Amino acid sequence: MHNINSQDYLYWRLVYELVTKHRFRIINLYDHGEVWLQRMEWREKNILRLVRDDINWGNYLVRDMANVTRVIDLYKQQSYSKKADFYNIFVSTYPPVDDWEYRVDNRNNVRIVLIEQTNWEQEIERLFKLLNLPSPEVKSWFSDMVDPTELINRLRQTEKNRKKAENDLLFAKKPFLTYVLVVINLIMFLLLELVGSGSTDLSTLIKFGAKYNSAILEGDWWRFITPMFLHIGFLHLLMNTLALYYLGISVERIYGTWRFLILYFAAGITGGVASFAFTTQVSAGASGAIFGCFGALLYFGVVHPSLFLRSMGWNVIVVLGINLAFGFLVPMVDNSAHIGGLIGGFLASAIVHLPNHKKSLRQAAAFLLFSVILGASLAYGFYYSDQKEDPLVVGQLSQQLIEDGNYEKANQLLSEVVQANGEVPPEILFLLSYTEIKLGQNEKAIPLLETVVEEKNDFHEAYYNLALLYLDKGDYEKAKASINKALEIKPYEGDYKALATEIEKIK
Template sequence: MNGKMELLFWQLVYFFIQQRYRIVQLADDAREIWLESLENKHVPIVRLVRYDIDWSQWLKRDMEYAWRIAEQIQKRRIRKFNKIVNIYISTYPPVDDWEFLIEKPLPLLQQRNAVLQTFLIHSGNIHLSLQQLADMFQASVTFPAIADVHDPFFEAERLKRAVFREEREQQERERKLFKYGKPVFTYIFIALQVIVFLLMEWSGGSTNPDVLIKYGAKFNPLIQAGEWWRFFTPIFLHIGFLHLLMNTFALYYLGMTVERLYGSWRFFFIYFTAGFFGTLGSFLFTASLSAGASGAIFGLFGALLYFGTVYRHLFLQTIGTNIIGLIVINLVFGMIVPGIDNAGHIGGLIGGYLAAGIVHLPNHFDWKKQMRSLLISVGIAAFALYIGL
């Protein structure tokens, strides 16, 4: 094993970590590492392999393996990209002809113009290869002269520990994002809607229009007559046990996630703002009597989408695909099945996204973005009320 090439391998890994790449796959012997970028849209995936290559046949087989993995990655990704970079660090090049294998990038079939580009860095081309990488990544790829390092194995081990320490710290920061707050209002809102449902059943039935109107359901003539509180009270009313059950489960699972992400008071603001926008959407586009927490719950979807705009990579890596899928399924379901107030759902989704933009995430402050969200929210609400009233 060549200590200098071992050091170069970990210098490159550390360089990519500093460029905000994350380790997504690691071989048991830590000699093959796949990294994914948090920010680089053009080269989101980098593979690094430390192996002393003897023959070009091994290189050819391994490049084919990397190409197959790259194809699978392309199928899974929502965002498209231009390149996956495949880098080998070998003490010496193969003893037979090999340059023709990496002369041209391998095209990927799943996307037009996307390629797998391979570099083979060996002791005779280190400077040239690092310059090519610097040009590709538009960053300075310069390391302390390896020849000056007294113990390259020790230095490589130090960098290896630094890489894994940085990775652990990043994982801990991400874990804390999902554990910022403790669910409080989620339980309170669930209890309130259950209590109100029982009171409605005791008063004559939750499906009785007179009972619904008495308890504050959305009823356009009364809103137009000045009962503005009906923009908020429908959030806690439900028409039938199945309606209550579905919304309670949705509020529990989504509410727990959003309240942990944003904290209790931000969650409170998001939930009520989304509920208001949901009722407002229903008021504008649906003349029938309506009630339910669905608009506010869709607002929680909106808050999660806003989280995805701030932490795009983390969102897509964790809950993003499921959240987007659930939103699409629910909206399509609302269009197909009669009796579902889809205007309220869409209004709540928009309201929740804007409300999250107003309060932003914990420990984040961007007054321009927050003020923009506030002005858009006020503008939409004022225009909708002007039309409806």
């Protein structure tokens, strides 16, 4: 192996070894002897430039590294290449006749490997060790030598076959269910707006199937499913519809319609169960199922890490991270449903797996883990979590009942939440006092209102109602003091002025 042809063969055989046995992908391949390869895995991210040229002087390497540095800077602008290790590999007949190492500008920390006829075994072994690959049997490469042109053709065919296989993975199926789900969400939103009292009305949402813990505890198990198709306001609908459209299409193309159906509902249900177990607020939306789509794409990344990172990986991870962070920072966002849906979607994807993939043990383990998590969450929600009514939710429901004239039901709800929670916001006590007044229980209303103004001394409506009640009792001094306090807070309120005048006349 002491001639140029041998070095040409060694060069192309090295490229062939990396591509066919170690799954490196071809970025660029030039017949004259320059190839760019990449390997994008979760733990290993490498970009290799391999050059076949006879290097006589160190100036060649100095100029070459200057040019390569500019190319590497462009590669690093791509998100998936930022943390990659770069290698510049030369296959030459002889080493340069002068020193070159100290003259090379290597600010990007590019590893340089110079393979020539006196060190080829040691340098190839060192290269493979740097790449965390098993050392090849380099001498065996020469037992069945073929023309380098044949190797080049094989490399191009290998890359062509891989691209076709990847295209088949990413675009295996035509989306259909995604469009159906979008239409269902739009129809349900219109029903909330037209048939009910609006999509932001709490009683309407509960009536149409929003997640409401009290109703679930009474047997409405279907509320783990129906919230996926309800949205609270147009902006909520718009954001979830856009997310479902883009994520759903990608997931359905990869997994196929029936697998997408299973993982979408599995994620939505686990999101609903997590919300039931860990939050008491009324909630609705397809967010849990949509986060399940994120989980499905992450599982695809586990099975095909290189393709995932090169095609969509960092975009998915960044958008997912932003959404999770937003959920933790904004109090009204049901992050329990999001995280539950993410986990449920990931595990459901492992259960159904990808088309034409079969991993029975992994699928069985995923099914077992999914069942344990779902069962444990349900048990916790039903038997161990503090499922007290959320006072704010009860307040909203009671406000709607009061507007509808159903004072007895409102009084019952408010009384129960006060007894269960002990300390409640003054607004809840004010609503309870109002229902007591409407039910003719003025004596019960007075201490409630006194507690309200003690806890919130700028609650002018409470002072006004107290003045009315004191006046009805004939306690004019307290009535006068209460209405004066209301006027201090809101001096131009006509009803307050009229009541103050009436009290003065009576005195």
